[in-house]
């Protein structure tokens with residue numbers, strides 16, 4: 001079964017083991033969302049890492065399917081300035097970004113909701129010999145002290161999925177020191193108006209951009225098994241500002257010439273015409 005109108009992320013090769021009976025836009029509470037996504041990422045982690053691990057590299061900081069690399073983009077600040085900084089990676093998956101941060105001299109801590117993903121992070125820590133401390137946590141309730149972190153980052157981790165993204169922003173603001181920076185990438189909000197199809201169908205508007213109803217997959221009992229929550233661009237900006245941040249930049253990476261790799265609904269065809277990723281650079285005064 002395919003779910004062609006999903007906004008982001010998994011294709012049939014990343015399908016969790018739970019049978020998917022219903023796919024569509026409907027309400028999902030915070031608890032339902034968290035429960036569904038923890039189980040989904042636990043069961044999809046092996047396939048996700050097998051499919052995308054090579055592109056992400058064991059030690060590498062790739063922001064998005066367009067391949068924007070922190071080593072060149074330097075959205076966290078000049079790489080040379082990261083030495084000694086305490087950096088929090090949110091929704092780290094296999095913690096490729098955190099290992100890159102460790103390799104350039106930062107002091108990362110990486111966390112994820114999913115133990116399945118963290119198992120990959122642990123084995124890559126061992127295999128590469130570059131270690132990032134790992135923990136399991138929910139981005140909506142950070143187990144860190146106030147003003148204990150210099151920088152926070154998230155490459156498609158947590159923010160596209162959570163019911164309470166405003167709460168995540170408040171939590172990140174709380175744990176950042178004054179002068180700290182939070183940079184996060186999500187699927188570009190305008191993609192929610194189109195089918196998540198790498199082909200021409202993915203260029204047609206089939207639903208309202210303004211419909212904030214979450215995308216939900218459910219089992220035969222109607223229990224959600226996978227959830228993503230939509231925010232418009234304006235919603236994202238308002239949540240960032242309401243948390244106390246200054247929005248310093250909004251990066252919409254362009255599809256690079258010669259980049260042919262598809263990732264779900266991201267493809268050269270769509271990437272050359274419309275943005276696929278939004279990256280928010282947020283500063284705490």
Ligand SMILES: C[S@@+](CC[C@H](N)C(=O)[O-])C[C@H]1O[C@@H](n2cnc3c(N)ncnc32)[C@H](O)[C@@H]1O
Nearest residue numbers: 041091092093112113114138139155156157158
């Ligand atoms: C698309 S993956 C991105 C992982 C990694 N940043 C990368 O680029 O491969 C999304 C990750 O967000 C995690 N996640 C989802 N909801 C979360 C939450 N509430 N708190 C923390 N992590 C969450 C998932 O478990 C998953 O590992």
